[in-house]
Amino acid sequence: MNVYISATLRGFFGKKNKFNIEAENVRGVLNWLTDEYPDSKKILFDEANHLRSFIQIYVGDINKTDEIGWSDPLPSEKEIYLIPAIAGGSPNNSIISDERSKAITLDDADIERFEKHLMLRDIGVKGQKRIRAAKVVVIGAGALGSPVIQYLAAAGVGTIKVVDYDVVALDNLQSQVLHTSRDLKRPKVASARDKVRNIDKKIDFQPENSKLDADNATELIDGYDLVIDCTDNYKSRYLINDACALLGIPLVFGAIYQYEGQVGIFNINGGSCYRCAFPAPPPAGLVPTCSEGGSISPLPGIVGSIQANEALKLIIGIGEHLSGKLLTVDSLYLHTKILKVERNHKCPLCGDTPTIVQVEDFDYDDFCGLKESEGEILVEGFTAEEFAEKLEKHHPMTIVDVREPHERAILRFPNAVVIPIGQLARRKGELDPEIDTVFLCKEGKRSILAIQTLREAGYTGALYNLKGGLDSLKDIIFSHEGAWL
Ligand SMILES: [Zn+2]
Structure with a gap:
């Protein structure tokens, strides 16, 4: 097994950082070290032959500093670390x-x-x-x-x-x-x-x-x-x-x-x-x-x-x-x-x-759930341009804003129905399954969660996400329709 010596202690072990030795337990490791490097005894042990309190012994990530565990058999693949409790000062x-x-x-x-x-x-x-x-x-x-x-x-x-x-x-x-x-x-x-x-x-x-x-x-x-x-x-x-x-x-x-x-x-x-x-x-x-x-x-x-x-x-x-x-x-x-x-x-x-x-x-995108948030797999959506065009043509649709109240105070979307995500499943009756429903949030991520929540609640109407959220609409709609504050 490998025994690693912290940098501050290496001076007592011939400047070596690692030893590969055979030992049955922690006591065996310490005996080997002090036999091979007698000078190390005074840094490791006090006069009463107890391990000095600033030294910590780890077997893998298990702390084995307490002498009670020194006779426990060591798993051969584990690494042993000898480290000072406070790696400071040096x-x-x-x-x-x-x-x-x-x-x-x-x-x-x-x-x-x-x-x-x-x-x-x-x-x-x-x-x-x-x-x-x-x-x-x-x-x-x-x-x-x-x-x-x-x-x-x-x-x-x-x-x-x-x-x-x-x-x-x-x-x-x-x-x-x-x-x-x-x-x-x-x-x-x-x-x-x-x-x-x-x-x-x-x-x-x-x-x-x-x-x-x-x-x-x-x-x-x-x-x-x-x-x-x-x-x-x-x-x-x-x-x-x-x-x-x-x-x-x-x-x-x-x-x-x-x-x-x-x-x-x-x-x-x-x-x-x-x-x-x-x-x-x-x-x-x-x-x-x-x-x-x-x-x-x-x-x-x-x-x-x-x-x-x-x-x-x-x-x-x-x-x-x-x-x-x-x-x-x-x-x-x-x-x-x-x-x-x-x-x-x-x-x-x-x-x-x-x-x-x-x-x-x-696959980091998959691990972080980003594939779904791009709307490629589960959720259909409109880009800001497509959404703006539908608005202009008075395409029949229910617009649902799922943001928090203080966010709506910054930027309000006219004619939107306000339903927080937590209430969607309960209030799905307020939506008309015969017409499209479009969900809005700031960046277009929470709105995906909203659509998934409604689907899980058994809603069958058409649901769309505004890709990129209200942020993506800023330059397209809000810029020429005045301030919304
Ligand atoms: Zn890890």
């Missing part, structure tokens, strides 16, 4: 190799620029060189990407790749502080490049103006030290997690919704992955995305700043980070909580018998 846990950071030089301007890092004992010149040597990929240059990209650049991360295919829109400016009014309609990566250049010209900024997909995910992140997930949809989250785990790249995950945020670190030192925490996304349409659900302006600043801070800790090799944990932040009531995310033995990615071995073979 700058030896960096994800950047000494070889690479030693090759970095800091000039006089760097010394001045990073003075406040150099003053910190645990960062110092050594840590700053690690930051300069680091190659980080940020996926998403939106709300979370804004603080992440700017803080990584300000901290001096040497190589920053930013992947985003979107252009800056007016409704981005409420929270995406990377972009300004001048950047409207520009690609977000172009706007990000300008900001990073303004911060520090020495940074190798690599803009990638393309959409992340299973076909390009591996190629986009291969060879980098760290990936930071700043996306806003489930498909990207699973895809990024899987690609990182398969390439062995640590992932700093972040997510926001309305007033709440989450941060976690996955795929590091045999820790859990995002799938261990969340084995499947919610059904499409059930939970609004951030773009549908909204979020308070500074929330991505809070969550993204924590992501950037975690990333720097991993690079420098300091502190106790969120590996195998999920931090939840409730900005409305100022509650924070750290939840443990155990590695799941049944995880199809990092479990005992993985079924996901390359991202190209996994």
Whole structure:
């Protein structure tokens, strides 16, 4: 079996990180280690010959630190980890190799620029060189990407790749502080490049103006030290997690919704992955995305700043980070909580018998229910243009608005019947099965759920979805019919 030694303890084990040994139980492993490396005895055990309390022993993901379990037989395929309970204080846990950071030089301007890092004992010149040597990929240059990209650049991360295919829109400016009014309609990566250049010209900024997909995910992140997930949809989250785990790249995950945020670190030192925490996304349409659900302006600043801070800790090799944990932040009531995310033995990615071995073979659209939401399989729909034409020709149809009351206060659709999704099945008698019924929501996703709900309730009339929702109608109908506020 393989016994892994945490970086902080390696000095006592000939700098080796792994031993392949035969042992029947944990006691046998410890005996072997202390026989082979007698110096390790004083770091592992106290005077009374008890394991020192800062050391943790894991067999797979089972904690076997307590001596009671040391005689239990070990399953041969399991891995054993010897890790300090708090991986803090020592700058030896960096994800950047000494070889690479030693090759970095800091000039006089760097010394001045990073003075406040150099003053910190645990960062110092050594840590700053690690930051300069680091190659980080940020996926998403939106709300979370804004603080992440700017803080990584300000901290001096040497190589920053930013992947985003979107252009800056007016409704981005409420929270995406990377972009300004001048950047409207520009690609977000172009706007990000300008900001990073303004911060520090020495940074190798690599803009990638393309959409992340299973076909390009591996190629986009291969060879980098760290990936930071700043996306806003489930498909990207699973895809990024899987690609990182398969390439062995640590992932700093972040997510926001309305007033709440989450941060976690996955795929590091045999820790859990995002799938261990969340084995499947919610059904499409059930939970609004951030773009549908909204979020308070500074929330991505809070969550993204924590992501950037975690990333720097991993690079420098300091502190106790969120590996195998999920931090939840409730900005409305100022509650924070750290939840443990155990590695799941049944995880199809990092479990005992993985079924996901390359991202190209996994159908992320199907897994995230996106095929249905595109209206290709289950639900028929109209495009904004088709719908506008039907309205103009007074095509007989019942228009049902399934949005929440506060959303209708922003944009009201005239002549629409208002039925919340939860009441549809009960109120289906209000619809006329002889004429077409068209469902509206903001983005055309919840309306699909509405149609499915009615079908399941046995409604037999013709049901159509307005593809892309009211958002897609804005330029076609509302622009020349005045304000609807
Ligand atoms: Zn997993």
